[in-house]
Amino acid sequence: MASHRRPKQPSRTRVTVLTTAAAAAVALSSQAANAAPSEKPSKDEVKTKVDKLYEEAEKATEKYNGAKEKQEKLQKEISTIQDNVARGQEELNELRDGLGSMASAQYRSGGIDPSLQLFLSADPDNYLDKASTLDQLSGQQVEALKKIQEKQRDLAQQRSEASEKLKDLSATRTELGKKKKEVQSKLSSAQKLLNTLTAQEKAALQAEGQRATRTSERQVLSGKSTPASGRAAAAFAAAQSKLGTPYVYGATGPSSFDCSGLTSWAYAQAGVGIPRTSEAQTGAGTRISSMSQLQVGDLVFFFNDLHHVGLYAGNGQVLHAPRTGTVVRYESMSTIGGPFMFGVRV
Numbered sequence: 001m002a003s004h005r006r007p008k009q010p011s012r013t014r015v016t017v018l019t020t021a022a023a024a025a026v027a028l029s030s031q032a033a034n035a036a037p038s039e040k041p042s043k044d045e046v047k048t049k050v051d052k053l054y055e056e057a058e059k060a061t062e063k064y065n066g067a068k069e070k071q072e073k074l075q076k077e078i079s080t081i082q083d084n085v086a087r088g089q090e091e092l093n094e095l096r097d098g099l100g101s102m103a104s105a106q107y108r109s110g111g112i113d114p115s116l117q118l119f120l121s122a123d124p125d126n127y128l129d130k131a132s133t134l135d136q137l138s139g140q141q142v143e144a145l146k147k148i149q150e151k152q153r154d155l156a157q158q159r160s161e162a163s164e165k166l167k168d169l170s171a172t173r174t175e176l177g178k179k180k181k182e183v184q185s186k187l188s189s190a191q192k193l194l195n196t197l198t199a200q201e202k203a204a205l206q207a208e209g210q211r212a213t214r215t216s217e218r219q220v221l222s223g224k225s226t227p228a229s230g231r232a233a234a235a236f237a238a239a240q241s242k243l244g245t246p247y248v249y250g251a252t253g254p255s256s257f258d259c260s261g262l263t264s265w266a267y268a269q270a271g272v273g274i275p276r277t278s279e280a281q282t283g284a285g286t287r288i289s290s291m292s293q294l295q296v297g298d299l300v301f302f303f304n305d306l307h308h309v310g311l312y313a314g315n316g317q318v319l320h321a322p323r324t325g326t327v328v329r330y331e332s333m334s335t336i337g338g339p340f341m342f343g344v345r346v
Helices: 012-039 043-108 114-120 131-135 139-194 199-222 230-240 259-269
Strands: 286-288 299-302 308-314 317-320 329-332 340-345
Touching: 043 139, 043 199, 043 259, 199 308, 199 317, 199 329, 230 259, 230 308, 230 317, 259 308, 259 317
Parallel strands: none
Antiparallel strands: 286 340, 299 308, 299 340, 308 317, 317 329
C-alpha cells in the first residue's frame, strides 16, 4: 500500500536566509545601477587623460621620426656602397682582363710564365707575398697584380661595410614599426576617451581651445619683439603661412606637420637646413637659457626629454604644431603642458 507523505516544508530559518539573500542581490543591483553614471569621467578628467596620451604619442612620434630618418640615411649609404662595389668589380675585371692579355702575348711568343699561369688560376694574394714569385714577373705584371690585390681588398671592405649597414637597417625598420604601433595605440586610446564625451562636451572643449588660440594671437599681434635674424624672420613667416594646417604625426609639410616637421620645414623655406627631430634640433645653433632673451624665430624646446619644439612668436607665445586633433597655431608658452627648457638661435 502506497505511502502518502506530505512534502517537507522549508524551515523558517531557510526561508529567512533566502529572502535576505534575494534582498541583498536587489540592493546591490540597485546600487550598481545608481553608481554607473557617476563612474563616467567628467569632461575635464577626459581632457587631462587625453592630453597625457597625446604627450606620450608625441614622444613616440619623435622616436619614430628619428628611426625613419636613420632608415633613409642607411638606405642612401647602402645604395652608394653597392654602386661603388659594382663599379669596383668592373675595374677588377678589366685589370684581370689586362693580365690575361699579357698571358696571351706570352703564350704566342713561346709559353706562359709558370708564376703568371699560377696566378691566373688562383688568388693573387698567395703570390704577391712571395718574393721568388715576384722576381719571375715583369715590372708591368707586378704592377698589375698589386692593383688587383688592392682592388680586391677594397671591395671586400666595402662588402663588409654594406653587410653591417644592412643589419643596422633591419634593426631600424623593426624599431620604426614598434614606434608606429605605439603612436597609433596612444592615439586610439585617446580617441576612445573622446568618444565618451557628449556632443555638447566636445563642443565646449573645442570652444576653450579656440578662445585660448585667439588670446595668444592677440598677444603676438600686440607684441613688438624683433626677429633673431633675417633668416629667422623668413622661417617664422613661412610657419605663419601654415596657421590652421592640421597636425599629423611624422609629417613634414606642406599640407600637414608634426612639431619638428613644422620647424624644419619653416627653416628650409628660409634656406637653412636643420635636423629633422626635436632632440637633434637642439644642436642647430646657439642655446638661449633665459626666456627674456628669446627673439622671434628662435626654436623653443619643452619637456625634460625635449620631445616638443616650436618657434618663438614673441610676448611669451609660441607658434607650433601641438598634437593630434589640433592645427598649427599660436599658444602661450605657459600652457604647453611641459616646462620651457631653453631656446636655440639658428
